[in-house]
Amino acid sequence: MKGPPLILISPSTRRRGAEAGDSAIDLADSYSKAIVAAGGLPWIMPCEPDPQLVAECVRRSHGILLTGGDDVQTSLYSTRVPAAVKETIGPHDPRRDLQDILLVDEAFRERKPLLAICRGQQILNVALGGTLFMDIRKQVPQACNHARTDKRFEIVHEVTLTPGSNLAKVTGSDKLGVNSSHHQAIDRLAGPLQVTARSPDGIIEAVELRPGEAGALPYLIAVQYHPERLFDRHTECLQLFRSFAQACRS
Numbered sequence: 001m002k003g004p005p006l007i008l009i010s011p012s013t014r015r016r017g018a019e020a021g022d023s024a025i026d027l028a029d030s031y032s033k034a035i036v037a038a039g040g041l042p043w044i045m046p047c048e049p050d051p052q053l054v055a056e057c058v059r060r061s062h063g064i065l066l067t068g069g070d071d072v073q074t075s076l077y078s079t080r081v082p083a084a085v086k087e088t089i090g091p092h093d094p095r096r097d098l099q100d101i102l103l104v105d106e107a108f109r110e111r112k113p114l115l116a117i118c119r120g121q122q123i124l125n126v127a128l129g130g131t132l133f134m135d136i137r138k139q140v141p142q143a144c145n146h147a148r149t150d151k152r153f154e155i156v157h158e159v160t161l162t163p164g165s166n167l168a169k170v171t172g173s174d175k176l177g178v179n180s181s182h183h184q185a186i187d188r189l190a191g192p193l194q195v196t197a198r199s200p201d202g203i204i205e206a207v208e209l210r211p212g213e214a215g216a217l218p219y220l221i222a223v224q225y226h227p228e229r230l231f232d233r234h235t236e237c238l239q240l241f242r243s244f245a246q247a248c249r250s
Helices: 029-037 049-060 083-088 095-108 119-127 166-169 235-249
Strands: 007-009 010-014 024-026 041-044 063-066 115-116 157-161 175-178 193-197 204-209 222-224
Touching: 007 029, 007 095, 007 235, 010 095, 029 041, 041 204, 049 095, 049 175, 063 095, 063 119, 063 235, 095 119, 115 119, 115 157, 115 235, 119 204, 119 222, 157 166, 157 204, 166 193, 166 204, 166 222, 166 235, 193 222
Parallel strands: 007 041, 007 063, 063 115, 115 222
Antiparallel strands: 010 024, 157 175, 157 193, 193 204, 204 222
């Protein structure tokens, strides 16, 4: 391949943009900066969940990055919302949910490398048939505080990696310090996935495809933490993006 790999990034949206007060794309600069630092060329996708557009974007790209953002719609993975968690569920964007699910489908169809971060891991699990904890504090009372939005750019707890997993190989360790700014997480794991990292309280922090999974991608790592906020100070986070960019080159 000549030149850097083109990496398609899924953005969030906001109702009022700075230019004209209408709907606008919303994406932290740190994702694009991490891709550039890893040797890739970021391509921020328009938020338009049209199957033909999504298919064409995936076809032209060399890899897909699913990013963080709002809560996933509960109706996509559950028929019941417990009364205790209703007030904790944040806003959602049905158009983005649909687009991200279409991106997952097309990534498998085109067999393109896929990296998923935070909400990206959650929507990946839902797209493949899994479910989520709607609120960790309410549904996993013994869990530590994972919603450390006050320390988005700092290490707040460790995770234990599965020996031999791709994430362990990429980081070169069986332990990893991570940041944590989420209140939802994977509950029932989707069939094609396997857990490759957990926090000390048992919350799933990373997943990959099971070995020999039919229709396997050349690369799939999903993490619950935000390595794009740490890559400039923590080599193991930069190595994750480098491994993804290298898979996209191949």
